[in-house]
Amino acid sequence: MLKIIKTEGNARRGEFVTPHGTVQTPAFMNVATCGAIKGAVSALDLKQIKCQVQLCNTYHLHLRPGDEKVKQMGGLHKFTRWDGPILTDSGGFQVFSLAKLRNIKEEGVYFNSHIDGRKIFMGPEESMRIQSNLGSTIAMAFDECVENPSPYDYTKKSVERTTRWLKRCIAEMNRLNSLEDTINREQMLFGINQGGIYNDLRINHMKEIADLDLPGYSIGGLAVGEPTEKMYEIIEAVEPYAPKDKPRYLMGVGTPVNILEGIARGIDIFDCVMPSRNARHGQLFTWEGVRNINNAKYEVDERPIDEHCDCPVCQNFSRAYIRHLLKSGEMLGMRLAVLHNLYFYNNLTAVIREQLDNGTFTEFYNKYRNILGVRI
Amino acid sequence: MLKIIKTEGNARRGEFVTPHGTVQTPAFMNVATCGAIKGAVSALDLKQIKCQVQLCNTYHLHLRPGDEKVKQMGGLHKFTRWDGPILTDSGGFQVFSLAKLRNIKEEGVYFNSHIDGRKIFMGPEESMRIQSNLGSTIAMAFDECVENPSPYDYTKKSVERTTRWLKRCIAEMNRLNSLEDTINREQMLFGINQGGIYNDLRINHMKEIADLDLPGYSIGGLAVGEPTEKMYEIIEAVEPYAPKDKPRYLMGVGTPVNILEGIARGIDIFDCVMPSRNARHGQLFTWEGVRNINNAKYEVDERPIDEHCDCPVCQNFSRAYIRHLLKSGEMLGMRLAVLHNLYFYNNLTAVIREQLDNGTFTEFYNKYRNILGVRI
Numbered sequence: 001m002l003k004i005i006k007t008e009g010n011a012r013r014g015e016f017v018t019p020h021g022t023v024q025t026p027a028f029m030n031v032a033t034c035g036a037i038k039g040a041v042s043a044l045d046l047k048q049i050k051c052q053v054q055l056c057n058t059y060h061l062h063l064r065p066g067d068e069k070v071k072q073m074g075g076l077h078k079f080t081r082w083d084g085p086i087l088t089d090s091g092g093f094q095v096f097s098l099a100k101l102r103n104i105k106e107e108g109v110y111f112n113s114h115i116d117g118r119k120i121f122m123g124p125e126e127s128m129r130i131q132s133n134l135g136s137t138i139a140m141a142f143d144e145c146v147e148n149p150s151p152y153d154y155t156k157k158s159v160e161r162t163t164r165w166l167k168r169c170i171a172e173m174n175r176l177n178s179l180e181d182t183i184n185r186e187q188m189l190f191g192i193n194q195g196g197i198y199n200d201l202r203i204n205h206m207k208e209i210a211d212l213d214l215p216g217y218s219i220g221g222l223a224v225g226e227p228t229e230k231m232y233e234i235i236e237a238v239e240p241y242a243p244k245d246k247p248r249y250l251m252g253v254g255t256p257v258n259i260l261e262g263i264a265r266g267i268d269i270f271d272c273v274m275p276s277r278n279a280r281h282g283q284l285f286t287w288e289g290v291r292n293i294n295n296a297k298y299e300v301d302e303r304p305i306d307e308h309c310d311c312p313v314c315q316n317f318s319r320a321y322i323r324h325l326l327k328s329g330e331m332l333g334m335r336l337a338v339l340h341n342l343y344f345y346n347n348l349t350a351v352i353r354e355q356l357d358n359g360t361f362t363e364f365y366n367k368y369r370n371i372l373g374v375r376i
Numbered sequence: 377m378l379k380i381i382k383t384e385g386n387a388r389r390g391e392f393v394t395p396h397g398t399v400q401t402p403a404f405m406n407v408a409t410c411g412a413i414k415g416a417v418s419a420l421d422l423k424q425i426k427c428q429v430q431l432c433n434t435y436h437l438h439l440r441p442g443d444e445k446v447k448q449m450g451g452l453h454k455f456t457r458w459d460g461p462i463l464t465d466s467g468g469f470q471v472f473s474l475a476k477l478r479n480i481k482e483e484g485v486y487f488n489s490h491i492d493g494r495k496i497f498m499g500p501e502e503s504m505r506i507q508s509n510l511g512s513t514i515a516m517a518f519d520e521c522v523e524n525p526s527p528y529d530y531t532k533k534s535v536e537r538t539t540r541w542l543k544r545c546i547a548e549m550n551r552l553n554s555l556e557d558t559i560n561r562e563q564m565l566f567g568i569n570q571g572g573i574y575n576d577l578r579i580n581h582m583k584e585i586a587d588l589d590l591p592g593y594s595i596g597g598l599a600v601g602e603p604t605e606k607m608y609e610i611i612e613a614v615e616p617y618a619p620k621d622k623p624r625y626l627m628g629v630g631t632p633v634n635i636l637e638g639i640a641r642g643i644d645i646f647d648c649v650m651p652s653r654n655a656r657h658g659q660l661f662t663w664e665g666v667r668n669i670n671n672a673k674y675e676v677d678e679r680p681i682d683e684h685c686d687c688p689v690c691q692n693f694s695r696a697y698i699r700h701l702l703k704s705g706e707m708l709g710m711r712l713a714v715l716h717n718l719y720f721y722n723n724l725t726a727v728i729r730e731q732l733d734n735g736t737f738t739e740f741y742n743k744y745r746n747i748l749g750v751r752i
Contacts, residue, residue: 034700034701034704034706035697035700035701035706036701036704036706036707036708036709037708038706038707039416039707040415040416040706040707040708040710040711041708042692042693042708042711042712043692044688044692060704064700064703064704065675065696065699065700065703065704069675069676069696069700072676073676073678073694073696073697074678079694079696079697079700080697081692081693081697299441299445300445300448300449302449302450312420316418316419316420316457317418317457318449318455320441320445320449320455321411321449321455321456321457324410324411324440324441324445324455325410325411325412327440327441328410328436328440328441330410330411330412330414330416331412331414331415331416331707331710331711332412332413332416332417332418333412334416334707335416335418335707335711336418
């Protein structure tokens with residue numbers, strides 16, 4: 001359940017209670033693919049960058065170190081030392097984007113590991129068992145994320161199968177949560193809306209999965225190459241059919257502007273590798289736009305990345321130092337850049353929550369919807 | 377000057393006062409080659425790993441970002457945000473180990489940058505100017521570090537030139553420290569003892585440079601391939617001729633056992649890339665010996681790297697997690713391993729200081745001289 005504190009237009013200010021703590025929404029989830037955020041960021045760093053939720057990737061952890069090993073270690077919380085909420089994805093997206101020679105059947109997907117090529121099978125039950133072993137707070141349903149573009153007929157059949165898979169996920173999770181030795185017996189399952197770029201398929205699917213009364217719903221299969229305007233259009237199309245009292249999670253999105261636009265359209269939760277990935281390449285987010293720290297003009301610039309930022313990086317280090325470190329291939333450059341960018345994303349949602357609390361979100365939206373994307 | 381608080385055999389417990397704070401000796405210096413310790417460790421991390429002194433490499437910083445740029449940024453302290461003592465090496469060792477096509481003349485060394493191949497000249501005056509621009513607490517004299525083995529005659533001529541270079545270093549540093557716009561006008565110069573593996577050349581050279589009454593002396597050109605016993609023999613040979621009231625620094629050494637043995641022979645200060653380099657490859661130092669965390673037996677080991685260690689890594693993370701991160705190529709694995717190893721080195725010298733304070737160093741030495749090197 002999402003407790004709605006306030007709304008402004010379609011934007012929602014909420015509180016999402018989980019067994020590992022309450023998430024203030026709108027919220028950004030910090031992606032820790034293999035149980036660690038890329039850029040040498042540990043659980044000890046997460047509080048100071050305002051992280052509320054960590055997302056870990058089921059596919060990666062299944063391959064290495066292996067979900068059964070993580071279970072032996074007491075689950076992801078104990079393993080990574082992060083005691084707040086953790087969401088695991090279903091593994092589906094990675095199976096469809098990373099794995100080789102995949103073969104989709106009604107029972108699930110046969111594929112080869114991208115690490116050592118060994119044959120693996122993953123279906124709804126396997127995904128639930130892996131996520132149960134990982135002991136995450138929130139598990140995601142196993143779905144097929146179709147390529148963009150995909151023909152209407154293929155997409156329709158795929159969505160129908162995704163619904164059948166969801167029902168199998170629910171049954172398997174119920175079974176797992178009833179077992180004595182399950183790490184998190186209160187694990188929650190979010191359904192995933194699919195349907196490619198076809199509004200009618202999207203809407204029908206959202207209606208179907210809404211009827212299943214899950215603790216949360218996500219919109220998947222977006223930001224995979226379709227125009228940004230199409231993404232916004234789909235969000236607008238399905239939003240009326242997403243349960244009001246459940247959190248809505250837009251998967252794998254996006255830029256600060258995408259997040260602002262998503263919130264304006266009723267999205268509560270986001271995740272994206274962009275802040276950490278772009279940081280490692282010197283693309284730093286600020287309240288004035290996106291700064292390319294590799295630019296020669298920052299060579300002797302003593303100012304912080306963002307003069308309006310309270311993050312531990314901006315409180316201590318200069319643009320010149322961070323630029324030097326990145327140019328020299330020093331890991332510390334990546335760490336500082338990643339810490340800043342993640343703080344920026346977490347803080348952006350914190351500021352938006354304040355705006356919603358104060359009833360000033362629309363004003364904020366109008367001011368920042370262009371600024372945040374500017375290249376400076 | 378080194379204030380000697382206590383001695384036990386040849387081992388010395390001292391205090392070395394610098395313009396950037398007092399160093400308790402014996403001490404280990406943490407190597408931040410390009411102005412950052414490899415492994416994503418920042419100045420903000422250094423206090424919690426008991427770091428007293430940071431060492432930066434003149435050659436690397438001269439090439440990138442350029443020492444004049446660092447001067448524009450207010451010197452290394454302001455640039456890296458470390459406010460304790462910083463020692464810069466002379467650049468000599470890197471010129472002789474990294475640079476290509478070097479040509480040694482009386483005036484200095486002509487060489488090609490290992491980054492972009494451009495021709496560079498560095499002599500005693502250039503080294504002093506670069507280190508003055510960097511604004512370090514302690515500058516090292518520009519010397520030639522001869523290859524091992526080098527013939528006696530070549531080594532003898534090289535040492536004579538190194539002495540002539542040292543006198544030019546002293547003159548140039550005096551000039552630089554008298555200039556208004558010099559960042560650290562109290563910069564100290566340490567002389568470097570050379571002489572290859574020839575005890576008589578080593579002793580003669582130490583006598584010559586001792587006469588120049590510098591604030592500190594180092595022994596250079598060791599741990600370059602000679603047997604460890606030969607290194608200890610050379611330390612024992614020159615130690616009686618190193619001024620008692622000045623810190624003695626054994627450059628680029630070494631394992632925990634080497635450090636223990638060095639201290640037992642009257643050395644006060646050490647530096648080495650070993651703790652950070654080995655950490656990145658999973659070789660972790662503990663009070664029971666050297667642990668290879670890549671070993672399969674640590675796959676589900678919940679214990680910390682070292683059960684007797686108070687470092688922030690051992691207080692929080694398991695062997696299994698660190699092993700998983702290193703195996704997955706996650707930067708965080710390297711950061712945690714480096715933090716632990718550097719803490720181990722800094723703490724080792726801290727514990728040895730305590731032993732010296734208590735008059736129990738000999739007992740400690742006998743107990744640990746073998747244990748610390750064991751592979752576990």
